[in-house]
């Protein structure tokens with residue numbers, strides 16, 4: 112007789128019994144249907160022990176590879192530890208059950224997956240068509256209430272998937288879904304806190320679901336829902352959100368249009384201006400949800416940090432723009448006015464140096480951040496960062512270095528790691544007793560460069576507007592005087608220098624003579 116451990120209890124499997132029989136006999140709450148290994152309803156996962164080939168017959172390879180099996184036809188030869196299936200990484204068939212045009216450009220799909228999916232609104236699914244084309248869509252519905260998985264799809268003229276969905280996909284058609292994925296969801300621990308939800312375009316779909324989920328949980332704090340667009344057609348849930356707000360005293364719906372023709376009752380202007388300049392200039396303690404156009408999401412993050420929202424309280428859907436991002440550090444830096452008040456508070460330099468000393472000491476000790484600084488001396492890191500920030504805050508030209516995009520172009524840095532670094536930075540700033548409004552302003556400034564720095568794959572180095580992706584070195588004519596990364600001597604404007612394409616390090620002609628074989632600057 113063998114035993115299986117499932118959900119904290121141990122069940123003995125008699126010789127004639129299947130694992131499913133043993134679980135049911137022992138009172139385990141498991142779903143099942145055909146009991147002969149065909150419907151896959153009872154699918155479970157082996158954490159320890161072998162289920163045997165019969166129990167995996169007919170399963171898709173990805174299910175077999177991840178140790179899923181059918182307990183109804185499993186007669187184990189050894190003790191097992193088993194668990195609920197983990198379908199989040201796998202594709203499963205799904206059928207389009209219903210479609211409704213919500214506006215001229217947005218259609219609502221109600222989807223029935225082949226198996227129960229336990230999703231929370233705000234999560235997303237990947238939808239895959241027969242030829243492998245795949246796109247991510249955020250979920251607008253609540254599993255327990257709505258039954259169907261609901262997504263909203265905007266027709267994009269040059270978007271292959273959205274054109275197929277709008278023009279060809281019919282009710283009853285099958286495709287595949289993967290998920291649910293992501294964590295931009297309502298959490299019960301937020302109860303009582305003010306929530307701000309900001310969406311543009313179909314970014315309102317997950318926010319609509321999150322709002323209904325919060326209300327369903329009798330969320331006690333205020334809930335502000337902002338939907339931004341250009342024309343009334345973009346506000347395709349105007350009536351639904353308006354009705355919901357009428358029914359709940361703590362729900363405030365604010366439609367915003369940035370186009371020319373703005374009807375009465377709609378805010379005329381950008382949604383982020385309304386949120387942070389008019390309604391919530393101080394948003395400390397608020398939970399912020401951001402979904403939609405990546406430009407809006409980055410913009411809102413900047414304002415949010417300036418308004419005092421904690422980084423951990425910003426929940427954004429994780430989609431990257433479909434269009435490759437071209438940095439505009441120079442324009443960003445030029446648009447930033449000097450900050451004499453902050454510069455004064457930093458004693459015009461010495462306090463900035465002391466803050467950076469603290470920050471880099473912590474960074475070089477930190478197991479997650481220190482590997483990036485392999486081969487970079489702490490003194491170099493401090494002096495470059497000092498020169499950069501001193502130039503921005505004082506307005507005086509004294510930074511000869513790479514802009515943030517190029518400085519970090521080869522580093523894989525997630526949003527979460529960026530937040531982690533910024534928390535460490537903020538702690539060093541606070542230690543030196545700057546007033547709250549200056550801390551926020553400084554941290555918001557750094558937030559401006561998230562988009563240049565956060566990425567999931569390496570980018571090339573951009574020089575004179577051209578991206579250089581290859582490894583190795585190139586010879587560059589220096590347009591602005593800078594410092595040699597070998598001897599720290601000056602390289603003058605008009606000189607030639609050799610540049611390592613991945614790290615962006617520049618070597619004067621003398622150092623270049625010896626540095627060709629000396630790979631510097633890469634993390635261990």
Ligand code: HEM
Nearest residue numbers: 483484487495499512513515518524528529532557560632
């Ligand atoms: C997780 C976040 C970050 C990591 C891991 C990181 C890491 C690094 C590393 C390793 C270098 C040294 C490159 C070298 O000397 O070869 C560097 C340089 C630099 N970083 Fe960051 N950084 C982060 C965020 C930021 C932010 C938010 C800013 C500014 C707002 C920034 C501004 C700079 C600047 C100005 C340099 C000097 C560029 C140069 O070497 O010429 N970094 N960073």
